[in-house]
Amino acid sequence: MQTRRFAGRVFLLSGAARGLGGAQARRIVADGGSVVIGDVLVQAGQALAAELGPAAQFVELDVTEPDQWQRAVAAAQAMGPVHGLVNNAGVYAPVPLQADDGLAQFERHVRINQTGVFLGMRSVVPALKSSGAGSIVNISSTVGLRSAPNAIAYTATKWAVRGMTKAAALELVRDQIRVNSVHPGPIDTDMLSVRTAEQNQARIAQIPMGRLGTAEEVANLVCFLLSDESRYMTGSELAVDGGCAL
Ligand SMILES: NC(=O)c1ccc[n+]([C@@H]2O[C@H](COP(=O)([O-])OP(=O)(O)OC[C@H]3O[C@@H](n4cnc5c(N)ncnc54)[C@H](O)[C@@H]3O)[C@@H](O)[C@H]2O)c1
Structure with a gap:
């Protein structure tokens, strides 16, 4: 059932031209x-904004x-009171510890997945304060709760997102700004294309529910955290992972 729970509210979504962020925008x-x-x-961002109509605007953003x-943030404020931010933007490449380009890949992951989230929270807070309240959702991963093979760079950044979420939640609670992290398991988006079909099949075989998640299933949780339905929640870490955490 559809509701009008976000009527009159503006949200800024990073990395939202496709994948998880695109589903949240819809x-x-x-x-x-x-x-x-x-x-x-x-191109993808402009096409999605055109599909969604006047309630959506694309802004080129390198996090x-x-x-x-x-x-x-200024573009969001021009649309109305800003009530939330979702830090979706992220990259994932399998990088073994001994990879030749290991340092460069590590630093790339940190810049986008970690510094990008820091900058997003830092930039949006004044706008949320002027709206009187707000909700920030940081997209980590189940890799931010445990780890995965050949994922030292990605793991470092997704644990950092989980930790920064808790630090920001404590700092911003007095401003009525809530900050929570979401930890998806394997979700059917372009991000999984860095793995071979065989690797993805092997991963699916490890999921208790026996299938990949969908971007819409993650959007359900993110939108709950953006909405007033989750008003007593801050600093929490929620997995949406078909039972991978078990
Ligand atoms: N798909 C999964 O299985 C999965 C699982 C756990 C966590 N996640 C996380 O979910 C988030 C979204 O991933 P997705 O699955 O939708 O993948 P995706 O690759 O479809 O989306 C990632 C988006 O981030 C954007 N992006 C990359 N670098 C950027 C930058 N510097 N500035 C701005 N945008 C940038 C990309 O252009 C893309 O639109 C990521 O943070 C990812 O780590 C995904």
Whole structure:
């Protein structure tokens, strides 16, 4: 059942041209809200904004660039009171500890997955304060609860997202700003294309529910955390993973 729970509210979503962020944008607009879709993928982002109509706007956003965050927040404020941010933008590449390009890959993951989340929270807080309250959702991973083979760079950043979420939750609680982390298991998006079909089949065989999750199933949880239904929750870490954490 659709509700109008986000009527009159604006949300900024990073990495939302496709995948998990794209599904959240669709859900927020369906529930009466407005979205700024920030991403480095200009064509895909513009196409999604056009599909969603006047309640959506695309802004080119590289999450490693503080100035681009300022521009994205300003675009969101121009649409109305900003009530939330979802830090979706992220990269994943399998990087063994001894890989030749290990340091460069490690630093790339940190810049996008970790510094990007830090900058996003830092940039949006003044806008949330002026709206009187807000909700930030940081997308970590089940890898941010445990780990995975050949994933030292990704693991480092997803644990950092989980930790930064708790630090920010404590700091911002007095401003009526809640901060929670979401930990998806394997979800059917372009991100899984870095693995071979055989690797993905082997991964699916390990999932208690026996299938990949969908971007919509993650959006359900993210939108719950963005909404007032979760008003007593901050600093929490919630998995949406078909039982992978068991
Ligand atoms: N798909 C999964 O199985 C899975 C599992 C756990 C966590 N996650 C996390 O979910 C988030 C979304 O991933 P997804 O599955 O939708 O993958 P995706 O690759 O479809 O989406 C990631 C988005 O981030 C954008 N992006 C990358 N670098 C960026 C940058 N510097 N600035 C702005 N945007 C940038 C990409 O352009 C893309 O649109 C990521 O943080 C990812 O780590 C995904």
